Amino acid sequence: MTSPDGRVLVVNAGSSSVKYQLLQSDSGEVLAKGLIEQIGESSGGKHRHTVAGTDNTRTGEIGDMTTALASMAAAFADFGPDLDAEPPMAVGGGVVHGGTRFSATTRITAATTDAIRDLIPLAPLHNPANLAGIEAALAQFPDVPQFAVFDTAFHSTLPAAAYTYAVPKVWREDYHVRRYGFHGTSHHYVSARVSALMGRADLATIVLHLGNGCSACAVLDGESVETSMGMTPLEGLVMGTRCGDIDPAVPFHLARTEGLDVDQLDTALNKQSGLLGLTGDNDFRTIAERAAAGDREAQAAIDVVVHRLVKYVGAYAAVLGRLDAIAFAGGIGEHNAALRAAVLGRLGILGVEVDAAANEGADAEALLTTPASRVAAFVIPTNEELQIARECLEHLERP
Numbered sequence: 364m365t366s367p368d369g370r371v372l373v374v375n376a377g378s379s380s381v382k383y384q385l386l387q388s389d390s391g392e393v394l395a396k397g398l399i400e401q402i403g404e405s406s407g408g409k410h411r412h413t414v415a416g417t418d419n420t421r422t423g424e425i426g427d428m429t430t431a432l433a434s435m436a437a438a439f440a441d442f443g444p445d446l447d448a449e450p451p452m453a454v455g456g457g458v459v460h461g462g463t464r465f466s467a468t469t470r471i472t473a474a475t476t477d478a479i480r481d482l483i484p485l486a487p488l489h490n491p492a493n494l495a496g497i498e499a500a501l502a503q504f505p506d507v508p509q510f511a512v513f514d515t516a517f518h519s520t521l522p523a524a525a526y527t528y529a530v531p532k533v534w535r536e537d538y539h540v541r542r543y544g545f546h547g548t549s550h551h552y553v554s555a556r557v558s559a560l561m562g563r564a565d566l567a568t569i570v571l572h573l574g575n576g577c578s579a580c581a582v583l584d585g586e587s588v589e590t591s592m593g594m595t596p597l598e599g600l601v602m603g604t605r606c607g608d609i610d611p612a613v614p615f616h617l618a619r620t621e622g623l624d625v626d627q628l629d630t631a632l633n634k635q636s637g638l639l640g641l642t643g644d645n646d647f648r649t650i651a652e653r654a655a656a657g658d659r660e661a662q663a664a665i666d667v668v669v670h671r672l673v674k675y676v677g678a679y680a681a682v683l684g685r686l687d688a689i690a691f692a693g694g695i696g697e698h699n700a701a702l703r704a705a706v707l708g709r710l711g712i713l714g715v716e717v718d719a720a721a722n723e724g725a726d727a728e729a730l731l732t733t734p735a736s737r738v739a740a741f742v743i744p745t746n747e748e749l750q751i752a753r754e755c756l757e758h759l760e761r762p
């Protein structure tokens with residue numbers, strides 16, 4: 364089946380919110396988008412539906428995911444585009460964890476939802492909400508083909524040497540303990556854009572997705588070969604509130620000496636660490652402003668972030684065996700020129716030669732390096748919704 368117009372509705376359901384977009388997947392045009400927040404809160408929910416630059420806002424209690432998606436359908440009926448007259452070709456839902464079971468975008472069937480449910484122990488915070496979104500979307504659009512797009516799937520090509528943790532056999536074989544990696548939809552989209560911009564598929568690229576969550580990915584000839592997030596999104600780079608890499612013995616030390624329990628340790632490392640732990644702020648913009656005003660704590664945090672990034676890029680260049688390109692994505696990567704300059708300025712050893720003016724002026728897809736630079740660096744605004752939409756249509760056309 365070939366799409367006459369390629370419209371796809373992408374629904375990303377979180378624990379208390381839903382983001383959606385109706386996209387034209389060939390051009391990437393966003394026909395409508397919306398955000399439903401504070402789902403399940405008795406104080407009331409908020410729903411914003413945006414069409415042609417106009418926000419339509421509703422408030423009122425939104426008890427659960429089914430009510431949220433009914434509110435989404437009502438907003439399309441009231442404010443357009445009319446999905447009854449022109450249903451989308453597909454509905455795509457992001458799912459955080461696909462375990463080893465899902466290595467590609469998958470059509471939603473009863474077996475798929477059962478398998479996503481079975482993966483809940485690996486992603487207890489994310490998969491239940493993703494699944495609730497899928498089930499509510501199925502109820503809302505029973506006649507439209509639906510797909511799950513997994514944030515781990517792009518990393519299914521990691522070689523065993525990269526995904527294996529050196530832990531007891533029973534952990535690896537029976538408890539599914541290994542690196543899975545996340546942000547795969549973004550790393551896939553960004554690395555494919557680098558290929559398109561460079562006009563080559565045979566590239567060794569490092570993608571740095573730097574948002575609230577941050578991860579690095581080494582991509583060789585279009586395939587992920589190493590990535591910094593692990594069994595969960597806690598490992599790797601310094602993030603908004605997550606610590607990234609630490610000695611795994613730190614929690615044992617604090618359990619023994621301070622009596623912290625598992626939930627306290629989990630909360631501290633996932634929600635009170637990273638930029639927040641280092642500075643009291645988790646928003647990089649605020650930290651950059653503080654540093655620019657001479658705040659030493661903020662500058663020291665940025666130094667930690669930059670050091671970690673430089674360390675990862677160096678290691679990934681060695682893993683790749685060569686380096687053609689580095690791409691920055693995510694809110695911080697796309698918007699903070701000073702951070703990009705600080706990282707790229709330390710990569711001369713790899714042959715990176717920054718074009719300072721290009722880096723400073725970059726506000727969309729942009730090349731950041733000089734013609735003489737051996738490695739090209741780019742800003743690539745990520746577009747996970749478009750990647751999801753395109754994967755749904757590809758699957759429709761070639762199941």
Ligand code: ADP
Nearest residue numbers: 573574575576645646647648693694695698699
């Ligand atoms: P998420 O990972 O939740 O999708 P984003 O990709 O939007 O989040 O990234 C959020 C981060 O990007 C925050 O630290 C925010 O401060 C930072 N950010 C967003 N806009 C800017 C900007 N103009 N300058 C610097 N940092 C920015």
